[in-house]
Amino acid sequence: MAVAQTEGASPAALQPGPALDTFPKLLLDRARRHGDRPAMREKELGIWQSWSWAAAAREVEDFATGLAGLGFRRGDKLGIAGDNRPRLYWAMTAAQCLGGVPVPVYQDSVAAEMEFVLAHAEVRFILAEDQEQVDKLLSIRERLPLLEAIVYDDPRGMRHYAYPFLHAFDAVQERGRRFAAANPDFLAGEIAKGKGADLAIMVYTSGTTGQPKGVMLTFDNVIIMARSAIASEGLREDDEVLAYLPMAWVGDHVFSFAQSYCAGFCVSCPESGATVMIDLKELGPTYFFAPPRIWENILTQVMIRMEDAAWLKRELFRYFLGVARRAGSRILGKETVPLKDRLLYAIGDVLVYGPLRNALGMSRIRLAYTAGEAIGPDIFTFYRSLGVNIKQLYGMTECSVFLCIQPDGAVKPDAVGTPVPGVEIKIAENGEVLYRSPGVFAGYYKNLAATAEAKRPDGWVHSGDAGFLGADGHLRIVDRAKDVGKLKDGTLFAPKFIENKLKFFPWIKEAVAFGAERAFAAALINVDADAVRNWAERAGITYGSYQELAGLEPVYDLVADCVDQVNRDLASEPHLAGSQIRRFLILHKELDADDGELTRTRKVRRAFIAERFAPLVDALYSGAMSAQIDSEVTFEDGRTGRLKAELKIRDAKPMPAPAPAAQPAA
Amino acid sequence: MKRIGQPILKADHISLSFGGVKALADISLEIRAHEILAIIGPNGAGKTSMLNVINGFYHPQEGTITWKGATRRRMRPHQAAEQGIARTFQNVALFRGMTTLDNIMTGRLLRMNRNFLWQALHWGPALKEELAHRAFAERIIDFLEIQAIRKIPVGQLPYGLQKRVELGRALAMEPELLLLDEPMAGMNVEEKEDMSRFVLDVNDEFGTTIALIEHDMGVVMDISDRVVVLDYGRKIADGPPEVVRTDRDVIDAYLGVPHEG
Numbered sequence: 001m002a003v004a005q006t007e008g009a010s011p012a013a014l015q016p017g018p019a020l021d022t023f024p025k026l027l028l029d030r031a032r033r034h035g036d037r038p039a040m041r042e043k044e045l046g047i048w049q050s051w052s053w054a055a056a057a058r059e060v061e062d063f064a065t066g067l068a069g070l071g072f073r074r075g076d077k078l079g080i081a082g083d084n085r086p087r088l089y090w091a092m093t094a095a096q097c098l099g100g101v102p103v104p105v106y107q108d109s110v111a112a113e114m115e116f117v118l119a120h121a122e123v124r125f126i127l128a129e130d131q132e133q134v135d136k137l138l139s140i141r142e143r144l145p146l147l148e149a150i151v152y153d154d155p156r157g158m159r160h161y162a163y164p165f166l167h168a169f170d171a172v173q174e175r176g177r178r179f180a181a182a183n184p185d186f187l188a189g190e191i192a193k194g195k196g197a198d199l200a201i202m203v204y205t206s207g208t209t210g211q212p213k214g215v216m217l218t219f220d221n222v223i224i225m226a227r228s229a230i231a232s233e234g235l236r237e238d239d240e241v242l243a244y245l246p247m248a249w250v251g252d253h254v255f256s257f258a259q260s261y262c263a264g265f266c267v268s269c270p271e272s273g274a275t276v277m278i279d280l281k282e283l284g285p286t287y288f289f290a291p292p293r294i295w296e297n298i299l300t301q302v303m304i305r306m307e308d309a310a311w312l313k314r315e316l317f318r319y320f321l322g323v324a325r326r327a328g329s330r331i332l333g334k335e336t337v338p339l340k341d342r343l344l345y346a347i348g349d350v351l352v353y354g355p356l357r358n359a360l361g362m363s364r365i366r367l368a369y370t371a372g373e374a375i376g377p378d379i380f381t382f383y384r385s386l387g388v389n390i391k392q393l394y395g396m397t398e399c400s401v402f403l404c405i406q407p408d409g410a411v412k413p414d415a416v417g418t419p420v421p422g423v424e425i426k427i428a429e430n431g432e433v434l435y436r437s438p439g440v441f442a443g444y445y446k447n448l449a450a451t452a453e454a455k456r457p458d459g460w461v462h463s464g465d466a467g468f469l470g471a472d473g474h475l476r477i478v479d480r481a482k483d484v485g486k487l488k489d490g491t492l493f494a495p496k497f498i499e500n501k502l503k504f505f506p507w508i509k510e511a512v513a514f515g516a517e518r519a520f521a522a523a524l525i526n527v528d529a530d531a532v533r534n535w536a537e538r539a540g541i542t543y544g545s546y547q548e549l550a551g552l553e554p555v556y557d558l559v560a561d562c563v564d565q566v567n568r569d570l571a572s573e574p575h576l577a578g579s580q581i582r583r584f585l586i587l588h589k590e591l592d593a594d595d596g597e598l599t600r601t602r603k604v605r606r607a608f609i610a611e612r613f614a615p616l617v618d619a620l621y622s623g624a625m626s627a628q629i630d631s632e633v634t635f636e637d638g639r640t641g642r643l644k645a646e647l648k649i650r651d652a653k654p655m656p657a658p659a660p661a662a663q664p665a666a
Numbered sequence: 667m668k669r670i671g672q673p674i675l676k677a678d679h680i681s682l683s684f685g686g687v688k689a690l691a692d693i694s695l696e697i698r699a700h701e702i703l704a705i706i707g708p709n710g711a712g713k714t715s716m717l718n719v720i721n722g723f724y725h726p727q728e729g730t731i732t733w734k735g736a737t738r739r740r741m742r743p744h745q746a747a748e749q750g751i752a753r754t755f756q757n758v759a760l761f762r763g764m765t766t767l768d769n770i771m772t773g774r775l776l777r778m779n780r781n782f783l784w785q786a787l788h789w790g791p792a793l794k795e796e797l798a799h800r801a802f803a804e805r806i807i808d809f810l811e812i813q814a815i816r817k818i819p820v821g822q823l824p825y826g827l828q829k830r831v832e833l834g835r836a837l838a839m840e841p842e843l844l845l846l847d848e849p850m851a852g853m854n855v856e857e858k859e860d861m862s863r864f865v866l867d868v869n870d871e872f873g874t875t876i877a878l879i880e881h882d883m884g885v886v887m888d889i890s891d892r893v894v895v896l897d898y899g900r901k902i903a904d905g906p907p908e909v910v911r912t913d914r915d916v917i918d919a920y921l922g923v924p925h926e927g
Contacts, residue, residue, distance in 0.1 A: 045805060045807075046807065046813070046816065156809075156871075157867060159871075271813045272811065272814065274814035275814045
């Protein structure tokens with residue numbers, strides 16, 4: 001069985017020194033050795049305010065002693081509800097100073113969702129950012145009998161709130177200073193009691209099914225993994241980060257908190273949620289992370305703005321984007337590129353890429369991650385071709401974020417990279433990705449059953465994702481494990497993986513792959529109307545309707561080439577070689593959410609389509625060379641009609657596995 | 667909780683006509699410190715004329731305005747502005763080519779002591795003064811939560827945000843009395859809720875007295891301490907919202923029921 005582990009840093013080198021095994025200890029160390037360097041920034045009243053590590057340490061100390069004065073004890077949980085603000089980050093460390101555990105909650109969750117987490121975590125103290133959060137907490141306070149105190153950061157609008165359990169952040173710090181004056185050695189003693197094996201944080205996973213689960217992470221989990229990634233990715237003290245993703249997301253905790261403490265870089269908080277893009281541009285971070293959705297939104301905005309630009313700008317943009325597509329990501333990957341392209345790319349960098357990166361606040365990015373779900377290859381390649389070093393990261397809350405990262409110089413759009421030093425990856429019989437790592441969580445809070453299901457006695461953790469390790473050692477994630485099926489002969493069949501590969505081609509808009517419990521894999525394909533029409537016009541092919549266009553022989557040829565290419569890719573992966581597409585047909589209509597074939601977020605509803613187009617699917621497996629379909633369609637104005645068609649079926653050639661010496665298809 | 671005080675502005679027996687058209691007929695009303703007063707009435711009832719009289723834009727033929735102890739027939743707009751009366755307009759009256767920040771800075775003009783030559787030099791005391799005013803403008807931007815549009819020309823903003831910027835410019839004058847002419851006209855429900863909250867917050871945080879004209883009865887009933895109703899240039903009701911809403915004359919004026927007997 002394949003086990004992947006990246007060579008390099010030995011596990012011993014990853015162990016934190018005995019002295020610096022908790023965040024409070026790291027903070028004091030930073031304040032002592034690099035006290036003047038900036039630790040945090042926040043834009044306040046239009047001006048970036050900074051706090052040095054020494055100043056941050058004072059803020060943390062005052063709040064920690066203040067919390068102690070309010071009765072916060074070892075093992076207590078501190079709920080944290082609000083946007084990314086320096087004080088909210090400091091409060092995390094303050095709780096840890098006292099042996100407590102911060103529990104960040106999603107700031108935009110409604111009161112009932114908050115109630116579940118706060119009750120489950122048995123939170124006694126909460127720091128809320130502002131009136132909005134306090135109001136939510138007040139509305140559920142009666143159902144949280146353990147809750148003793150609410151501290152708020154921003155006093156605006158709360159002058160008339162006269163509750164004995166409500167405290168201003170400043171007032172708590174003031175109380176802390178008095179407490180410290182009376183007990184000068186208290187805090188140092190509490191910090192010294194902390195050790196790496198203690199709980200550092202509890203993060204509730206959003207939970208697409210059932211109630212959220214509280215993932216318990218220790219200092220060792222978070223600090224060892226943060227350091228491992230810092231070392232392998234080359235993060236430095238002078239890096240800049242914008243903290244704008246929810247504090248309750250483990251990624252923010254690692255990128256904007258843990259790695260800052262370990263590497264010493266400065267973390268900046270935006271002025272407000274609405275100003276993130278403006279602040280990004282002003283700050284110019286060097287280290288940046290965003291889920292695919294955000295990368296996609298930024299790209300869309302660029303494209304829209306370019307459509308409105310003057311023709312010279314638009315043509316320049318179009319031309320140099322072509323150059324970038326050809327050469328950009330290869331230059332970034334340090335591959336060989338013809339001299340002409342290199343020169344053109346250099347000109348493009350001055351005229352187009354540089355100004356564009358600057359407008360997006362990405363001029364200084366050395367390292368950017370996308371994580372959370374699969375990113376469209378087009379989007380991914382767009383940023384890389386502009387010279388933005390965006391890489392995919394694969395991981396989850398339960399392993400302290402890091403499992404795999406695409407290594408510099410070997411970024412493959414279809415893979416999530418190689419294991420981060422310290423992580424071992426193994427693929428189970430059923431295709432599920434298993435891992436072992438120093439970052440593996442302590443357990444789900446008060447949920448032994450779920451813990452036992454994920455953490456098995458043999459030490460391997462079940463990720464719930466299906467994937468495989470390629471011959472190149474890179475992990476490829478295929479699907480959620482429960483969606484992956486098998487062909488009749490037992491070959492692994494991953495529908496989404498095949499569909500995504502097909503959709504990679506501009507001619508193909510949607511694809512639906514079938515194969516589970518069948519003899520071979522087959523696909524229904526939807527051509528992209530705009531792209532194929534454009535192609536047909538240029539090729540001088542005439543047609544009437546979409547239906548006619550989709551049935552043309554040359555269009556079938558076009559798609560057949562795409563299918564061959566996908567088969568070639570599949571052939572190069574021993575696990576999936578058997579699930580090559582043997583037969584396909586092109587649908588006569590575009591799959592549409594109005595007809596229930598797609599979800600509103602444009603994901604294909606495989607089961608529904610299998611039912612609606614059952615005659616077509618049967619024909620694919622019957623050996624017939626054509627199939628008839630009579631289906632109902634809904635027009636945009638809501639009327640329905642019937643659409644009859646006779647569709648051709650094509651056989652596709654299975655590709656042989658490449659000879660070992662041959663270059664695997666990228 | 668709320669500390670409504672003595673009347674700070676008194677209008678006595680105001681009459682205003684344009685040629686033969688009588689816009690205001692013998693209207694007397696007072697505005698009390700720290701209250702939110704709503705002036706309502708059907709179209710053409712004289713609401714905007716009344717605000718214009720208060721801030722000196724119109725000069726009534728009869729009657730007097732008493733503001734800060736001084737009683738006068740004619741208030742001039744710049745006097746009103748200098749003495750702490752600020753207003754917004756029914757149709758947004760911003761400098762469309764200027765940014766949000768610059769528009770709000772214009773509200774600070776009356777409080778700038780250095781003349782324009784100094785300001786053109788942008789050095790020494792003038793620079794120091796500008797920084798202080800900029801800091802004040804930033805507090806308003808923070809208060810109204812318009813950081814994201816700080817540097818965008820207001821002409822490019824949606825209408826609801828322009829209204830908010832206009833409120834910001836009025837607030838930049840640090841007014842004692844703020845006159846708002848239909849602050850929520852043309853807004854959707856969500857924008858109205860936001861604006862209502864800002865009006866309440868201004869009143870609560872800064873103690874600013876507010877007189878506003880509004881057509882949305884839901885908003886009026888929710889946020890005002892007192893309501894004055896005008897109809898055909900006459901005042902037909904004056905009292906707390908819950909009393910005014912059941913007043914026979916008011917209902918008739920709004921529904922257009924002919925008076926009987």
